[in-house]
Amino acid sequence: MVFGIKFSGFIAWFLWRTVYLMKLPRLPKKLRVMMDWTLDLLFARDIEQMITLRDVEALSDLAGRIRARATQQTSVTAASTLEAAVRDQLK
Numbered sequence: 901m902v903f904g905i906k907f908s909g910f911i912a913w914f915l916w917r918t919v920y921l922m923k924l925p926r927l928p929k930k931l932r933v934m935m936d937w938t939l940d941l942l943f944a945r946d947i948e949q950m951i952t953l954r955d956v957e958a959l960s961d962l963a964g965r966i967r968a969r970a971t972q973q974t975s976v977t978a979a980s981t982l983e984a985a986v987r988d989q990l991k
Contacts, residue, residue: 917937920933921933921934932953932956935956939951
C-alpha cells in the first residue's frame with residue numbers, strides 16, 4: 901500500500917523498480933542495475949553472466965575512440981576545404 905492505495909501486478913512491479921533505482925547512489929550503478937534487469941528479462945541466466953561490467957566499459961571506451969576519430973576526421977576535412985577556398989581566392 902502506498903498512500904492508502906493498494907497496487908498489484910505490473911504497476912506495483914514497475915513502481916518498485918522505479919523507487920529502487922531512485923534510491924541507488926550513482927548513475928553508473930543505476931545503469932548497471934537496469935542493464936542486469938533487462939538482461940534477466942531477455943536472456944537466460946547463463947547468457948547474462950557472460951556480459952560483465954568490464955565488457956561494458958571496454959565497449960564504452962571503444963565507442964569514445966570511434967567518436968574522437970570521427971570528430972578528428974571532420975575537423976581535418978573542414979580544414980582542407982578551408983585551405984582550398986583560400987587557394988582559390990589567392991588565384
